[in-house]
Amino acid sequence: MTTRRQMLKSALLGSGATVVAATAMGSLGPEAAFAAAPDQPEPGVLDPDFAEGRIRSIKDNTLMVLGSNMVFHQIRVVDGTSLWKLGPVGFDQARPGDGLYARGVRMPDGMLAAESVWLNIVNIKGHVRNITNEKIHLDHNGKDVLCHVVPGRSVAVHSDAPPSADLSLLRVGQHVQIMGAWRPDTNEVDIATVFSPH
């Protein structure tokens, strides 16, 4: 069976007639695609098929990214690459200055052929310091993070209940996890999901 990763790699190496969209690769749903990941490298060490950093520039379909450890990455986005920025987005939503995490296949020339790129994604825990209909002030490791409610996008997940657009059950003082998109060079985040234990 040809895996999603093999298809991606062969397409980029030119053995495929065209760049193949991963979304067209049969019945692999998102979770199944992650389950189909190849053998992993040595635990504890840097993952060669992963990259982290901020976009310095964008040339054609390649993101030039400077890692926080000052390692430079070239990340190639193809038709099948999934991009996330508060939700699924197109490549045109990537901007210089965005932070990112990317997973893909490391090519022989060092470029990362991306399966997934998460732009500005953060997943932070903290105490709710204040809350209004539009904002949550989160105390995250002693620092204030201003989290914006995005109508039509932000949801709360109270334990195993279905996601709800109603955030009114959240309370000052309670501990939550907020997954969302950072607004570059600020202490502000747009909320995708608030996870609450109750």
Next chain:
Amino acid sequence: MVRSTPTDPIDLLGPVQGEVSWFCCGNAWGPCSSTGKGACGTCNSGSLQHAWPNTSDACWNITRPDRCGDALSRRTCGFRHRTTSLCGGGSIVTTIADCGPQTDLFCGERSCCGATCASNRLIDLTPAAYSRIASLSTGLRPCEISTG
């Protein structure tokens, strides 16, 4: 014959089920930029690592999984755990690089994939590790943890 007692750490009796999330550490951007390299001094978002709630007495006093009914073994920096997603079945072996998650602050929380559920936060993976078994945008997943 050695008999287990009710106070045995649950992870010594076999794989344990709980919730897994992800956290950033090491050199980073955004709200993560001040996080540091974790309790072991080696933590990096790009490495295949995790945080465990019982790496030391000091760590245990912060995380307190026992308050949620989960006794967990003392495991120190570099110890290997395997985390398997209960959603897709993907698994990853990682090494301990930090203390966490703060289990007691989320006592009773339950995550599900369909009818498959698990309760209480028992492990946090780095973004590199988590993204090998689930999309980072899922944020939280039920999982099974065993020694790696």
